[in-house]
Amino acid sequence: MNMDEVTEGVEKLDFHHPYTPYDVQEEFMNAAYNVLERGEGQIGILESPTGTGKSLSLICAALTWLRNHKRSRFENSVAEAAKEFKDEPDWIVNQMLKKKREEILKQWEEREARLKKIRAKEKFLEERGAKRRRLEDGNTRRHKNDVDDEDEWLLDQDDDTSQGDDNPSGYSKETRALMGKLGLGTLHGNQEGEEDVSKNEVKIYYTSRTHSQLTQFISELRRPTFPPSLPDSLLEEDSNTESEGIRHLPLSSRQRLCINPSVSRLGSLPAINDRCTELQQSKTKDKCQFVPNADNLNLTHQFRDNALATLPDIEDLFELGKKLQVCPYYASRTAVPGAEVITLPYPLLLQKTARDALGIELEGNVVIIDEAHNIMDAVANVYASAISLSELKRARQMLGVYVKRFGKKLKGENRVMVAQVARVIDGLRDWLDNALGLKNEQGIVDPNVLLKSKGIDQINMYKLIQYIQDSKLAYKIEGYVAQAESQAADDGTATTTSRSSPVLHTLLSFLVSLNNLSSEGRIFYQKVSPDDIKLSYLLLSPTHAFSSVASSARAVILAGGTMSPFEDYTAHLFPDLAEDKITTVSCGHVIPPSNLCVCTLSSPGPKAVEFEFSFQKRSDKSMINQLGLAILNICTVVPDGVVVFFPSYGYLDEVVAAWSEASTGQPKSQALWDRLQVKKAVFRETKGGSSDEVLEQYTEAILSTDNDKTSNKATSNPKRNGALLLSVVGGKMSEGINFSDRLGRCVVVVGLPYPNINSADWKARLEYIESTTLKRLIATRPRPEALAAAKQAARDFYENACMRAVNQSIGRAIRHRGDYAAIVLVDRRFATERIRLKLPGWIRGGLAEGGQTQNQGLGQMMGKLSGFFRDKRTSAANAS
Structure with a gap:
């Protein structure tokens, strides 16, 4: 579905964005809203570059739709109920409808008043943005040695006890039947604080890869405000009700939420799960005192109300449970019915046993998967062993x-x-x-x-x-x-x-x-x-593993900064879904075109051998030497930080070794490695090494550099001009690291990092894709044509995996509207149309702005880079 179809029929909406949104943000929010509004079984694959406010746009679109949907659903239910009882006396129907409105409004007002009181108290005690987990008692915290963000969430099945609803009383059998048909069956006394007004309402399940990404999303969730979820007809007499707080709940594993010292100190998640369930068995003498039960029901309800009132993160839930002396892991489930937005990491959503353990029901609800460029790998990792x-x-x-x-x-x-x-x-x-x-x-x-x-x-x-x-x-x-x-x-x-x-x-x-x-x-x-x-x-x-999510949810949105190329998601996550059910959108960047310079470097010069860093050719010493000279030239004209991404750790080691050798007939001091260190402080990522330490040193080297760029004109100036970081595509620096402003004025990608096609796992993957594609196509196409299409599907999957990794590395630079950077793609294959079409739209736009992309040499590239940064220095000087 193209962008015209996405926006068709969507009126100009107020998304309640806390700032004035950019055009690309409006485009993104309209696309997300449209996917949710179109109804059951819709899929949205949405790309918006990092630095364009993607998370906030997702929040504003999804919450605006949810509040509108709630209002519309309530009004429609009342109208349909009235039609169904057209043969009943008007006074009975009107009385019942009036009572329904009054009781829903009363419950809504009581809930909002209760939550508002809690919010006021929390704000008085401590500013929400400053709240973080305190480490005063090491025994009541999870083990200090954090395990991997993706592995720590995996859960065993737990037994859940669900509470039945009481029946309303005080009415005759006939009246109760009428009330049931009108949807009044559950609107009774609220002695235990049940969230009846929110029961069975649509929820938004938001998931991302790591704990830190979820925490960042929650901080964004605290920025906007949204109107109430009830129709204006119910609220018109209450002028003080202008907004309704977002009811959010984060879900996590016992490892992050357990407050029982004898359990949490075990460290291992499987051991924590086993010990926790063991302490709940009736035969156990030392049963866990924190598990919610009839004796601490009031504390459990306090936990629920505080959670829904304060937009907590996982650390806040842990502290709240410790304060109330009730288990956050189990008590958080009581807040699920009243929550509008539930955040959780990938494995808790993607694994059915984990969803069942937490009581997560996807039917009729919305699923938003952020950082979805690695969703296929995430699904595989959840089921790997x-x-x-x-x-x-x-x-x-x-x-x-x-x-x-x-x-x-x-x-x-x-x-x-x-x-x-x-x-x-x-x-x-x-x-x-x-x-x-x-x-x-x-x-x-x-x-x-x-x-x-x-x-x-x-x-x-x-x-x-x-x-x-x-x-x-x-x-x-x-x-x-x-x-x-x-x-x-x-x-x-x-x-x-x-x-x-x-x-x-x-x-x-x-x-x-x-x-x-x-x-x-x-x-x-x-x-x-x-x-x-x-x-x-x-x-x-x-x-198959993802089908339980896609088939259950009302709508699924896959969002990311670098989703291109899109074909894999439709081919391997939703292969049987009709085209009109899938919306794909690639938004541009918020930066002006003048803030981006994209170059492809195909060869060192007109008569030189082309750069092609394929596995067969990349060890050529002459080409490695020419690459070093190109990067040396880039370091001469680019101020501050330059980040270079190589295809693998092994090849990075090979290149550094070659650069460290003295050139033929030249003294040792003329080795390329030494010449690079004269231009910039040089750092490199190592396999298994500490990325945090390298990043800290790299940042310090840049920020300690004199910011007077006029000193950079003379290439013979011995003063270092910032820093150079040599990294690896798919390594720790290629995802989640923010090289904004001076930290990333230029990103260089060397070659295409294709996976090892001779490895057993990739051979098996490609054979599987080829065989399943052939099986699907053979019924509708001649065998030779189907076989050719199946082989092409496997090749596309292989190439797309490579390009997703490239695009993720490119996305490390340009993180906000005022940022600027150059992107240099070093390999002749980047200039081919097939590869160029797999780059994000905003990068392709930068290539088009640059004019010629075929056979671009070092001289052309250096002229383009020099002009770009000269203009930026001039603009900065004029602004000052």
Whole structure:
């Protein structure tokens, strides 16, 4: 669907943006609003460059639509109810409708008054923007060593208890029937503070990749204000009701929300989950005192009301639970019915077991996925699992320690199941021991062959998994071994065995994957060292896993700063969806064209060899040397910060080694590496190194540079002109890092970072895409044509993965309207139409502004860069 169709029929709306929105923001908000308004099964794929206020635009569009939808839905329900009872006496119908309006308004006013009082108190105690988690008690906080943002959210299923609704009383049977038809069945006394006025209303589920991105979204959520969700006809007599606070609730894992010291200090999320559920069992003497129950119902309601009143983040919920002495993880669920916006990380939304555990219902609700450029990888990561030979050895050793202590007490099913766990470990370990002798470093594993090892295929894997989960076997073994090793260390009798780690939980995750194998998944082996090897499960396609989200929600919006190219989302997330159900929009940037300079560098000069950093050609020493000279020239004319992205860590190491060598016939001081360091302070990202430390040093080197750009005219000036950062596409610097203003005056992308097509996982991915595409097309096309289209679909997927990574790196520069930067794409292939069409629209616009894109040489590029930054210096001088 094109942009004209997106905006057609959408009147000029007030999106209640806290600032005057730019044209591109209006375009984005109209597109998002239209997707939500069009109804069931709509998909929006929306791209708006980083720095254009995307999050705030999403908030304003979605909340404006939600409030309008609530008002419209209420008015329509009343009108339809009146029509249904046209044969009833008018006075009965009018009385019932009047009562319905009055009771809804009363409940709405009582709720708003209650929340308003809480907001006033919170504001008095502490300014909301300054509230952050306090670290006064290390034992009541989660473990200091944070795990990965994507992995820490994964949850086991929990049992949820839902409370039934009471029936209204005081009316005759006939009257109750009429009230039920009019929607008055639940409008009764509100002794327990139920959010009846919000019950069953549409909710917005907003998800992003990391905890920090969600926190940033919540800070944006606090900026705008929106009108009430009730029709004007109900509010016209109340002139004081001009706005209604946003009711927001963040959801998270126990690891971030548990306030029980004996549980939270376990550190490992699986161990925390197991211990938490164990402490809720009736046979447990030391039941958790913080879990909501009949005795602390009032505190639970206080928690709910405070959460809905204050736009909290996860840290605020943790502190609130600690203050009220009620579990934030469970108490937050009581706020779900009354919430309008619920924020949660990817895995809590994408994994059905996690949604079920938290009571999340997507049916009829809106899903907004931000930073959606990596949604396909996120789906795969949620369902991925792995186990290594060293972990299996450790698991077997831990099991032996446990059985030595408790073996005689194991009876019946426990004895049988523990023996089966040992047999599974031995079988997987035996297969991996043999696989160490395989010639290839990695490959696909036949699950049938794997399961024959030690006769694992004779075990009922489903029953075994259920036993491990229900008995908390992994938690008990790991907990006991940790305690035993701790005591041994205190007694000085500790052996050389490694400290306790959740390897049995890791094994359980792999067994679950092994038991749920489908045509979309594969098992791989990969050697990680001369004496260690691992098995891993990978989801080849996100289609089936994501379908439960796409088919349930009223509408799904995928939003990101660099969504281009779009084809993969439609082909692999929604392959069977009609075209009229999908809206794609790519917005421009908020900066004026004069603030962007885009160049493609195809060759060093007219007669020189072209730059092509393909795997076969990129090791050419002459080309590497010419690349260094080009970057040296760029550093001469570009002030402050220059960030260069390479295809991989290995190639970055190779280039730095080549630049560090002295040129033929030149003294050592003339090595390119030394010449670069004369121009700028040089920093580089290393695999496994600390990106924070490198970024801090890079920033300090730039900000400490004299800001008088007139000193940059002479290339022989020994004074360093800012800093140069050498990084990697897909590395830590290529996503989530803000190179705004002086930190990123120029971003250089070297080559196209195609994934390793010879790796086992990429071979399997491309074969799967080709086979499934062929299967889909063969019924409607001749076989040769269908086969060609299937092969092209696989090639497009491979190339799109590369270009998404490039586009994400480009997006590190230009972060606000007043920012300016140059983008240099070094490779002849960037000038081809096929690749150029996969760049974001605002970058393509910059290329068009620059005129010639084919065979652009170093001289042309340097002239363009020099003129661009000269104009910026002149503008800055005139402004001062």
